[in-house]
Amino acid sequence: MSESQTIETNSTVVPTARRVGESIVAVVKGDVDLKTSPMLRTALLALIKDKIPERLILDLSSTSYMDSSAIAVLVEMLQKARKVQGKVCLIQLQPRVKGLLEIARLDSIFVIAKDEAEALKK
Amino acid sequence: MSAAAVKNYHLKFDSDPIHIKGIRLACEELAREVGFDDKAVDELGLCVNEAIANVVEHAYNFELGRPVEIWVEARGDGKVKEGELRIRLRDWGPGIDPSKLPVKPKDPLVPGGLGLICMREMMDSMEYAAPAEGGMLLTLVRRFPRRRG
Numbered sequence: 121m122s123e124s125q126t127i128e129t130n131s132t133v134v135p136t137a138r139r140v141g142e143s144i145v146a147v148v149k150g151d152v153d154l155k156t157s158p159m160l161r162t163a164l165l166a167l168i169k170d171k172i173p174e175r176l177i178l179d180l181s182s183t184s185y186m187d188s189s190a191i192a193v194l195v196e197m198l199q200k201a202r203k204v205q206g207k208v209c210l211i212q213l214q215p216r217v218k219g220l221l222e223i224a225r226l227d228s229i230f231v232i233a234k235d236e237a238e239a240l241k242k
Numbered sequence: 243m244s245a246a247a248v249k250n251y252h253l254k255f256d257s258d259p260i261h262i263k264g265i266r267l268a269c270e271e272l273a274r275e276v277g278f279d280d281k282a283v284d285e286l287g288l289c290v291n292e293a294i295a296n297v298v299e300h301a302y303n304f305e306l307g308r309p310v311e312i313w314v315e316a317r318g319d320g321k322v323k324e325g326e327l328r329i330r331l332r333d334w335g336p337g338i339d340p341s342k343l344p345v346k347p348k349d350p351l352v353p354g355g356l357g358l359i360c361m362r363e364m365m366d367s368m369e370y371a372a373p374a375e376g377g378m379l380l381t382l383v384r385r386f387p388r389r390r391g
Contacts, residue, residue, distance in 0.1 A: 154262055188357045188360070
């Protein structure tokens with residue numbers, strides 16, 4: 121497995137992030153709704169500001185709830201990634217988040233993986 | 243409904259997204275208390291969240307300090323197999339009925355409209371009314387067992 125390099129985030133919604141090879145793995149923490157989705161957007165845009173990674177892997181194990189404003193942020197990241205043939209991978213999805221992605225018909229558009237190791241292979 | 247308790251709450255708050263989570267959690271707790279199952283509780287919470295978010299975003303265009311009121315009324319006693327939860331949400335925005343806007347084919351990659359889709363799919367009824375004093379009154383009803391299709 122590639123070495124990982126910590127990236128400073130200064131964000132409570134994305135408290136930790138690492139570069140792993142050509143991918144970025146970011147942990148999203150807490151409920152994401154209209155109050156916190158602008159913070160998620162700011163943090164993710166900062167992570168991809170210099171270079172959009174091959175894979176932006178979002179670890180959602182600590183996010184049990186998202187609303188449509190959070191989904192809009194994820195879609196924005198996906199659109200940016202697609203412009204450079206990149207991917208947005210969502211790992212460790214919690215049931216409520218998975219359900220909302222299904223309603224939004226996005227469950228087959230994002231790369232969904234069990235964990236980081238699986239996402240790095242997709 | 244004689245055997246079933248009726249629980250209500252009524253809140254006045256301002257159009258700040260900071261209030262959404264607390265109101266969602268209170269609604270979920272009420273729904274759980276009166277006997278809705280976990281899936282229904284989750285869906286009710288999401289719909290309340292989306293309804294308030296629509297007010298903040300569309301009725302008030304993210305302007306803070308504008309008035310919002312919510313009434314939540316639940317009927318049930320945690321044992322009965324029938325009951326309902328009714329949510330009414332009042333704003334004093336421009337009075338546009340989102341459900342009457344032209345329905346665009348839903349492209350998953352174009353954000354917007356997901357809140358309305360959730361409310362339509364997860365609630366048994368969703369009605370917007372325009373009170374004479376202005377703004378909108380949204381009424382959402384969820385029954386259990388749910389009446390489908």
